[in-house]
Structures are given as C-alpha cells and as structure tokens.
Amino acid sequence: MFYLRSVAGLSWSAIRDECGYTSNGGAQRAYKRYLDRNPVPDGDTVLAEIIERKRVTTGVATKALARAVSSQDWSAAASLLRTINAQDNELAKLYGLHAPERHQHQVAVATADRFDQLERELLATIDGQVIE
Secondary structure: HHHHHHHHHOHHHHHHHHHHHHHHHHHHHHHHHHHOOOOOOOOOHHHHHHHHHHHHHHHHHHHHHHHHHHHHHHHHHHHHHHHHHHHHHHHHHHHHOOOOOOOOOOOOOHHHHHHHHHHHHHEEEEEEEOOO
C-alpha cells in the first residue's frame, strides 16, 4: 500500500483495484493508518541507523580487502580500498568534518558618514553634475 502510493506513484483508484478495496476512500484510510503506525524517524535515529550500516559494510569491505591482499588480487584490493575510502568520506560528512570553516567579518560604515556621502552625491546630481 505505502509502496504503491509513495514509491510507485499509483493513483488511489489503481491502489483500490490492486489491493481489493471497495472505494478510493478505503485505500486512503488504509494509507493514513499505515502512516500513523509508522511515523517518520527523527534525525538522530536516522543518523544512528546510517552509521550502523556504514560500520557493518565497512567491516565486510575490510575483511574482503584482507582476503584480496592475501590472495594477491590487487585489482580487487584497489577497488575495495576505494570503497572503504568513500565510506570514510561519507561518514566524515555525516559528522560535519567536511564543513567549511566559518569566519565572521564585520564591515562597519559610520552611518552619519554614509548619509553625508549620499547627500553630496544627490546634491551634485541635482546640480547637473554626475559623479562616477
């Protein structure tokens, strides 16, 4: 039901026919009940799940790397090293280690000085002079 609507993008009438509901409203209510039973996880939960998957997949890749090196399969070893490196980079991004440094710069122009400058420019323009 959820897959048919959210992923496949089927219409309510197509879902009704596919799943055997008697009306479009029945299919919509079933979809709403599914959403109520399966709330979207918060960011911390999603982050923990992603990190755990990366930990497991990196462990599998590391074991495969050890086997590739011991059998002198350098092509597989190079491929696995690229994979592990990509995993490390993605993990570093999740932790914000790739975030650019932020620098605070304050540019202050004295308000009175700026108003005086604008007034001079305006008066010069009114007098027929154009200041570049």
